[in-house]
Amino acid sequence: MSVAFNLTNSLKDNFGFINNVSKESGQPVEQCYQCGKCTAGCPVAFAMDYPPHRVLRMVQLGLKENVLRSQAIWLCAGCSTCTSRCPRNVDLAQVMDCLRSLAKREGVPLDDRARDVSLFYDCFLNTVEDNGKLYELGMMLNYNLKTRQLFKNANTGLAMLTRNKIKFLPAKTKNRRDVAMIFQRVRELEGKAR
Amino acid sequence: MRYAYFPGCCDHTSGREYDISTRALCHALDVELVEIPGWSCCGSTPGHSTSHLLGIALAARNLALVAEMGLDCTASCAACYQRLAMANVEMQNDPRLCEKINWITGKTYHGGVKVKSIVEIIAELNPEQIISRLVKPLENLKIAVYYGCLMVRPKAVQVDDPENPLVMDHLLEAVGAKTVDWGSKTECCGASLAISNDDVVLKLTSKILADAARAGADCIATGCPLCHFNLDMRQKKINQVFGTDYQLPVFYFTQLIGLAIGLTPDNLSFNTHFIDTSKVLELVG
Numbered sequence: 001m002s003v004a005f006n007l008t009n010s011l012k013d014n015f016g017f018i019n020n021v022s023k024e025s026g027q028p029v030e031q032c033y034q035c036g037k038c039t040a041g042c043p044v045a046f047a048m049d050y051p052p053h054r055v056l057r058m059v060q061l062g063l064k065e066n067v068l069r070s071q072a073i074w075l076c077a078g079c080s081t082c083t084s085r086c087p088r089n090v091d092l093a094q095v096m097d098c099l100r101s102l103a104k105r106e107g108v109p110l111d112d113r114a115r116d117v118s119l120f121y122d123c124f125l126n127t128v129e130d131n132g133k134l135y136e137l138g139m140m141l142n143y144n145l146k147t148r149q150l151f152k153n154a155n156t157g158l159a160m161l162t163r164n165k166i167k168f169l170p171a172k173t174k175n176r177r178d179v180a181m182i183f184q185r186v187r188e189l190e191g192k193a194r
Numbered sequence: 195m196r197y198a199y200f201p202g203c204c205d206h207t208s209g210r211e212y213d214i215s216t217r218a219l220c221h222a223l224d225v226e227l228v229e230i231p232g233w234s235c236c237g238s239t240p241g242h243s244t245s246h247l248l249g250i251a252l253a254a255r256n257l258a259l260v261a262e263m264g265l266d267c268t269a270s271c272a273a274c275y276q277r278l279a280m281a282n283v284e285m286q287n288d289p290r291l292c293e294k295i296n297w298i299t300g301k302t303y304h305g306g307v308k309v310k311s312i313v314e315i316i317a318e319l320n321p322e323q324i325i326s327r328l329v330k331p332l333e334n335l336k337i338a339v340y341y342g343c344l345m346v347r348p349k350a351v352q353v354d355d356p357e358n359p360l361v362m363d364h365l366l367e368a369v370g371a372k373t374v375d376w377g378s379k380t381e382c383c384g385a386s387l388a389i390s391n392d393d394v395v396l397k398l399t400s401k402i403l404a405d406a407a408r409a410g411a412d413c414i415a416t417g418c419p420l421c422h423f424n425l426d427m428r429q430k431k432i433n434q435v436f437g438t439d440y441q442l443p444v445f446y447f448t449q450l451i452g453l454a455i456g457l458t459p460d461n462l463s464f465n466t467h468f469i470d471t472s473k474v475l476e477l478v479g
Binding site for chain 2: 043046047078084098104117118120128153159163164167171174181182185186
């Protein structure tokens, strides 16, 4: 893929972004020398728009908008293979976490695969906020509703039901309000309606 | 031996075999598991993927509950283990983060609890404790031992080597099984992308199954409910999509050790798998 970027402007405008990612992820992103080992071992690189080493390069170059709108940061499965192999001690999985969280807090519009991953995370966490624990059936129904595929995975659901692997009612944590409070306070600190 | 036990949200649903067999095995080996009263979700992938604070805080609430029990903590699920252990490390290393998290959770926790994977708990037992109870050695069974990602990465919480872990191999060899050399031990199954991008997961899991089959394995053993779900439940779809015919049962390592020390297949939830487990039972005899 050949893409032209105006680096002079992006560096000038987004210097804060580079520092922000370093600070928030706690990772020395400037240390990456682009050996590509992360990409070579990444199980999901084949499906990404920018492979992992390029995501890191884009951070170094301050290409904030491109990186926050990328599919790649949402396709990262968090396996940390990159992290454990990086010769420069950059925890790239942690950087990916940080980029997703920035994209979310800034309300970056997502599409395609990235949108579906983000929706799944929301549906999962909504059930945790309500019940204190994951409610699998509620999460799946809500996800299907939001992605407008009402009967997606219906066969799976049926097969699980026959093996007693679906509970119709959510399991709830005692004192689940404590868990809801965690979500509220994180929102307060991060200053964004999630 | 006594541990605070974190069962995880899939304990009665998609990962029920793991919870059932963990409790049964520990009971048989005189390891007492005390379920953490009032435990809640560890935050899992969606937590830390979208907010650092949320990910740590959801796990930390449980660590604070464990501290009140005065015990060390274990989780069977590899994802829960990793989340609890990571939160523990981060809070111990960063007092400012720790204060912030304690404000968020409304609890006071400053570290001090040890978090161990159930794999470590079983591996740390005196081998005699298991071998002396051996009634059905898994002699005819060739197992591809699959570790996945979360119990071997990242370094701060790894249970064993991230490229060639052996801890579960050694446990299964101790009860008579043969374990195969294969290349996908710690390859990622795609985890929760299965819901949002299942084509990606099918590709990754089909490769793992192909590797295990090529190595001559009769079955796969794992320590992670997500790996189990993606390899067992999705095996039929993998066969449909890629025109293959795998029939590889996928077990939790706790089920196989349990079988070897004489627990019944019913008590280890062999009957709730998607891929028929009877072939393995025949091999074991």
